[in-house]
Amino acid sequence: MKTNHLLAAVAALLAVMLVLMAVQYSHQLALEDEVAALRAAAFRGGGKTVDTDVARDPVAVGVADSTRIGQPQPIGNDELLEAARERITELERVLNGQADILEKLVAEAREREEVRRKASMRSWGEEQATGAPDTLTAGDHSTAWAPAIADGGVEWLEAEFESPADLAKIVIRQTSNPGGITRVVAIGEGGAEIPIWAGEDPSKGQQLADTPFPVNGNVRANRVRVYVDTSKLSGWEEIDAMQITSRDGSTQWAKSTKASSTYASGRRQYQSGFLGRNQNAPEIEIFGEAEIRDTILKSLRQP
Numbered sequence: 001m002k003t004n005h006l007l008a009a010v011a012a013l014l015a016v017m018l019v020l021m022a023v024q025y026s027h028q029l030a031l032e033d034e035v036a037a038l039r040a041a042a043f044r045g046g047g048k049t050v051d052t053d054v055a056r057d058p059v060a061v062g063v064a065d066s067t068r069i070g071q072p073q074p075i076g077n078d079e080l081l082e083a084a085r086e087r088i089t090e091l092e093r094v095l096n097g098q099a100d101i102l103e104k105l106v107a108e109a110r111e112r113e114e115v116r117r118k119a120s121m122r123s124w125g126e127e128q129a130t131g132a133p134d135t136l137t138a139g140d141h142s143t144a145w146a147p148a149i150a151d152g153g154v155e156w157l158e159a160e161f162e163s164p165a166d167l168a169k170i171v172i173r174q175t176s177n178p179g180g181i182t183r184v185v186a187i188g189e190g191g192a193e194i195p196i197w198a199g200e201d202p203s204k205g206q207q208l209a210d211t212p213f214p215v216n217g218n219v220r221a222n223r224v225r226v227y228v229d230t231s232k233l234s235g236w237e238e239i240d241a242m243q244i245t246s247r248d249g250s251t252q253w254a255k256s257t258k259a260s261s262t263y264a265s266g267r268r269q270y271q272s273g274f275l276g277r278n279q280n281a282p283e284i285e286i287f288g289e290a291e292i293r294d295t296i297l298k299s300l301r302q303p
Contacts, residue, residue, distance in 0.1 A: 032095065034091055035088055035091045035092065035095070122262075122264045123142035123143075123263075123264070124142050124144070124145060124146040124238075124262060124263035124264060125145065125262050125263075125264045126145045126157060126257045126258055126259035126262050127145075127256075127257060128142070128143055128144050128145050128240065129144065129145045129157060129159065129239050129240060129241055129242060129254060129257045130159075130241075130253070130254045130255060130256060130257055131241065131253050131254070131255075132241060132253050133173050133240050133241040134240065134241075135173070135175040135238075135240040137175075137208065138175055138176065138207035138208035139175070139176055140176050140236055140238065141175060141176070141238070141240075143240065144175045144176065144238040144239060144240040145157055145238060145239050145240070145257070145259060145262060146176070146236050146237070146238045146262065146263040147228070147230055147236075147237065147259070147260065147261050147262065147263065148261035148262060148263060148264075149230075149261075150230060150234075150235055150236045150237075151230055151231050151234060151235075152230050152231070153229065153230060153231050154182070154227055154228070154229050154230070154260075155227070155228050155230055155237075155259065155260045155261060156225055156226065156227045156228070156259065156260045157225070157226050157228070157239055157242070157257060157258075157259045157260075158187065158223060158224070158225040158226075158257060158258050158259070159223065159224050159225075159242040159254035159256070159257050160222060160223050160254065160255060160256045160257070161222045161223070161224075161244055161252040161253075161254060161255060162222070162252055162255050163222060163252065164220055164221060164222040165220065165221070165222065165244055165245075165246035165247075165250070165252065166218065166219070166220050166246055166247045166248070167186060167196075167215040167219045167220070167221060167244055167245075167246065167247075168214070168215055168245050168246060168247045169212055169213065169214050169215060169244070169245040170184055170196060170212070170213045170215065170224055170242070170243070170244055170245075171210050171211065171212050171213070171242070171243040171244075171245070172184075172210075172211045172213070172226055172239060172241075172242055173208075173209070173210050173211075173239065173240045173241040173242070173243075174203055174206075174208070174209045174211060174237070174238070174239055174240075175208055175238050175239070175240045176235070176236050176237060176238035177233050177235045177236055177237045177238070178201065178203035178204065178205075178206045178207070178208070178209040178211065178237075179201045179203050179204030179205060179206070179232065179233055180201060180228045180229050180230055180232045180233055180237045181201040181203070181211065181226055181227065181228055182198065182199075182201070182227050182228065182229045182232075183195075183197065183198045183226070183227040184196040184197040184198075184213045184224065184225070184226050184227070185224070185225050185227075186215075186219050186221035186223065186224055186225075187221060187223035187224065187225060188221060193225070194219055194221065196213055196215055196219070196224075197213045197214075201232075204233075224242060224244060226239070226242070236263075241253060241254065242254045242257075
């Protein structure tokens with residue numbers, strides 16, 4: 001219930017901020033139009049020009065020989081022009097102030113949206129691995145993805161990124177029990193796996209690890225999957241974030257994720273079969289702690 005209230009409050013704040021941004025943006029456009037009009041008026045010099053026929057005789061008009069023949073010459077009221085320039089300077093100052101306000105509103109809106117996004121996430125759900133890292137210390141934290149069971153075998157976490165990139169490096173933030181990663185692959189357009197790395201996780205023994213996996217060859221993709229063998233180490237393996245680096249140096253954090261299973265808000269998930277993972281079973285049965293206890297008791301009573 002508290003989460004619902006928080007989401008409602010954040011949504012209301014976002015709506016108010018969007019209205020303020022719309023008002024500020026409209027004001028900004030009006031000021032920019034006024035600046036453009038004043039600049040045009042100043043350039044025209046109040047709309048007065050020298051007749052091109054007279055301009056051919058510099059003596060007749062009392063101007064220097066350097067006067068450009070056949071071109072309009074600004075001879076407007078100096079006081080009006082100075083007033084226009086002062087008004088332009090004032091409006092530019094206001095515009096800069098307006099731009100600062102808009103930037104702050106956009107930044108605040110993004111922060112509020114991030115709060116809303118995180119508030120809607122399930123504890124230990126695969127969605128916890130989206131965005132930049134927010135699990136800053138090692139250990140079992142609900143702000144990272146965890147598989148359904150500990151020590152249950154091979155699990156995977158797949159991340160999708162905003163734009164396809166020519167991959168140079170993939171970084172996985174492991175926040176609990178690092179060392180179980182066995183394979184990293186990119187997912188091609190047709191869904192085929194493109195091998196990136198396989199072997200012994202170099203992060204084994206660390207408490208918290210940002211594990212880099214360099215990409216050799218030309219691989220362009222916007223999806224990456226990491227395989228974790230949870231039976232390699234005792235305890236929960238957890239991943240907080242996934243990042244790709246392009247060959248041009250730009251980086252992206254995962255925008256969405258999916259996983260083979262998830263602990264998800266403290267509710268254990270087991271593939272059908274008694275307390276074991278049947279990798280061939282397509283369905284997933286979800287049990288709470290009470291249901292797990294009942295299942296064990298029923299199984300023990302069977303002859």
